[in-house]
Amino acid sequence: MELLSGADMIARFLQDEGIEYIYGYPGGAALHIYDALFRQDKVKHILVRHEQAATHAADGYARASGKAGCVLVTSGPGATNAVTGIATAYMDSIPMVVLCGQVASHLIGEDAFQETDIVGVTRPIVKHSFSIRHPSEIPEVLKKAFYLASTGRPGPVVVDIPKDMTAPTERYEYVYPKKVKLRSYNPVTRGHTGQIKKAVEMMLKAKRPVFYTGGGVVTGKASEGLTDLVKQLGYPITTTLMGIGAYPQSDRQCLGWLGMHGSYESNMAMHHADLIIAIGARFDDRVTNSTSKFCPTAKIIHVDVDPSSISKTVRADVPIVGPASSVINEMISLVQGHKIAHPEALTEWWQKVDGWRADREGKLYEPSKPGEALKPQEVIEALCRVTRGEAYVTTDVGQHQMFAAQYYKFDKPNRLITSGGLGTMGFGFPAAMGIKQNYPDDDVVCVTGEGSFQMMMQELSTCKQYGVGVKIVNLNNASLGMVRQWQDLNYKSRHAHSYMESLPDFHMLIEAYGFTAITVTTIDELEPALERAFADKHELVFLDVKVDPFEHVYPMQVPLGAMRDMLLSKTERT
Amino acid sequence: MRHIISILLENEPGALSRVVGLFSQRNFNIETLNVAPTEDPSLSRLTVTTVGDDRVIEQITKHLNKLIDVVKLVDLTEGNHIERELMLVKVKALGSARDEVKRTVDIFRAQIVDVTPSLYTVQITGDAGKLDAFLQAMAPVGILEVARTGVSGIARGDKVLSL
Structure with a gap:
């Protein structure tokens, strides 16, 4: 029998759970735990410079690896600083366990120094949360936390740990719980066979079908099955922003992504479809535009592991509750050996879809002419060429995020790492850091803007401490581009606070941390600078790319319209 | 339409606040709320009356079921009660x-x-x-x-x- 203190139990549990990196920041209430981590060397603690970055780094790792990320912060401000990162993970269903120090039990409720009711604060943005009430329950609670975070529809779990629960003098028996059982939590393991049969019948009879798949396919590790199913049927597919890469974008059947800034052909195909096969997507407002005008002629099959996602905003005709992977596999076995009922209708449908695709080809944006400012779109296209479309690309939020998603071509899942649901500026850089530490031999690039980057740029210091060689492509338009775009469209170009005055000299800033910075202003400089940046996988390089501040992101759906109602450029609309 | 939803809930600190919080977070409404332990001390029974169309009630029961502390629930208004x-x-x-x-x-x-x-x-x-x-x-x-x-x-x- 092994007797351990609460703090040592936490360190030991993380080892036994196979956690390699934990991101965090120490403080009074967490010091026993930090001491326990110090006295072992299996779990590596990464000291960030702000707790929000710890959550984003763990989140980035979780998205790239499919495993739960782990965070350790202290009570009060340590925990509240982590809130934005927890909300980010919650909105995108990312598995994460956040261990929060708390003031000692006898002080709780007395407004003690650095006390916050973090379980209360985070209640609406966690999958579940726990408060430790006795040191002996630590192993079981932590096991439950990791189990809940990474099964069913994944999400963040907060564990609140009062300081006296980790006191070094109080020791209890430690056994690593191999399994846990929660009587009220039984995530579905497969969909209803009758419903799946019904769905497949509809799929085989459809005349104008389109697959619409989301982040659930990526987190549900169902990309291979999806690719197989879509290829067998020969139907067009569009993904959400979160679902990018679940089906190879370079394949002819992929129409790109859909929604507010999705591709013209995706939105047109959705609007005219007679059957939408939605898998692991949640019909959110950035996809559907006005729900009352959404896809007027389509029947909807909706597969999701979370029953509350089904018929939340758009009513499903055939709801299927189940994990994407098992439902897709069942669909594949039902499709096999069957022919689609209307091959001639499919041919006609493809002619239409290809027509939409051809309509916009070569008209997506106007490349810069010699002497003109670079277009952000061409920067992303060059980035994609230089990295052969194989990099992990994280983004912050705004125009650069949309350009990165539109012009980098992703053929694999888990490669575009972006805050889709919450839209968190500051996410990209720490997320890239978390990924790079776990995938040191891969290219990891953060596409950002000067607005977003300044929200988390203190992490340059963390990258210096741990030698993290991420690449940063700063699309510097000296303005909050997406805000500015909306102000151009809706506020007669009154640019209220969307202009970033007094920007730092990024070159000097980056060099102050001992890293390399390259400023790019012309098209001739672009590819050589990118080649230089990616020459050494282990060196952090910052590209400050001056881009055209007047550029807008198009297509852009017209508010309150249907899927097909889009602005296509500053002068064209559908 | 008015619905009566009865819930078996883990009798744990914070469980009730999750249920109540869900209603305000998702813009559902609570007309009445009644809660007490059952004959099994590990379970509370919570009864909530709420008003909404079928779509809203479906969302309420789905979201309630997602809460880890909710063990079981029934919409009593679906049958004789x-x-x-x-x-x-x-x-x-x-x-x-x-x-x-x-x-x-x-x-x-x-x-x-x-x-x-x-x-x-x-x-x-x-x-x-x-x-x-x-x-x-x-x-x-x-x-x-x-x-x-x-x-x-x-x-x-x-x-x-x-x-």
Whole structure:
């Protein structure tokens, strides 16, 4: 029998759970735990410079690896600083366990120094949360936390740990719980066979079908099955922003992504479809535009592991509750050996879809002419060429995020790492850091803007401490581009606070941390600078790319319209 | 439409706040709420009445089911059920009104459970409509204080909400 203190139990549990990196920041209430981590060397603690970055780094790792990320912060401000990162993970269903120090039990409720009711604060943005009430329950609670975070529809779990629960003098028996059982939590393991049969019948009879798949396919590790199913049927597919890469974008059947800034052909195909096969997507407002005008002629099959996602905003005709992977596999076995009922209708449908695709080809944006400012779109296209479309690309939020998603071509899942649901500026850089530490031999690039980057740029210091060689492509338009775009469209170009005055000299800033910075202003400089940046996988390089501040992101759906109602450029609309 | 949702909930600190928080977070409404431990001390039974169309009620039950602390739930209004509410009312009882109040109490099969020279405290059980009607009947006499438990309910017949 092994007797351990609460703090040592936490360190030991993380080892036994196979956690390699934990991101965090120490403080009074967490010091026993930090001491326990110090006295072992299996779990590596990464000291960030702000707790929000710890959550984003763990989140980035979780998205790239499919495993739960782990965070350790202290009570009060340590925990509240982590809130934005927890909300980010919650909105995108990312598995994460956040261990929060708390003031000692006898002080709780007395407004003690650095006390916050973090379980209360985070209640609406966690999958579940726990408060430790006795040191002996630590192993079981932590096991439950990791189990809940990474099964069913994944999400963040907060564990609140009062300081006296980790006191070094109080020791209890430690056994690593191999399994846990929660009587009220039984995530579905497969969909209803009758419903799946019904769905497949509809799929085989459809005349104008389109697959619409989301982040659930990526987190549900169902990309291979999806690719197989879509290829067998020969139907067009569009993904959400979160679902990018679940089906190879370079394949002819992929129409790109859909929604507010999705591709013209995706939105047109959705609007005219007679059957939408939605898998692991949640019909959110950035996809559907006005729900009352959404896809007027389509029947909807909706597969999701979370029953509350089904018929939340758009009513499903055939709801299927189940994990994407098992439902897709069942669909594949039902499709096999069957022919689609209307091959001639499919041919006609493809002619239409290809027509939409051809309509916009070569008209997506106007490349810069010699002497003109670079277009952000061409920067992303060059980035994609230089990295052969194989990099992990994280983004912050705004125009650069949309350009990165539109012009980098992703053929694999888990490669575009972006805050889709919450839209968190500051996410990209720490997320890239978390990924790079776990995938040191891969290219990891953060596409950002000067607005977003300044929200988390203190992490340059963390990258210096741990030698993290991420690449940063700063699309510097000296303005909050997406805000500015909306102000151009809706506020007669009154640019209220969307202009970033007094920007730092990024070159000097980056060099102050001992890293390399390259400023790019012309098209001739672009590819050589990118080649230089990616020459050494282990060196952090910052590209400050001056881009055209007047550029807008198009297509852009017209508010309150249907899927097909889009602005296509500053002068064209559908 | 009004629905009565009965929930078996883990009897743990914070569990109730998750349920209540869900309603405000998702813009659902709570008309009444009633909660107490069951014969199994690890479980509480919570009854909530809410108003919404089918789509809203479907979302409410789905989201409730997602809460880890919610073990089981049933929408009692989907079938035959018994619903009861308990109310304690202090009413003025002076002069001729004393007899008038006593008569009304009898008509409603309520009970007077406390008496002072100037007021009666009445205990009444029934569905919400009966309690509302009693309050209406008492209004002219003068209602001094009302304490209502909110609806509690159970399905009729063999149906049982248990683990």
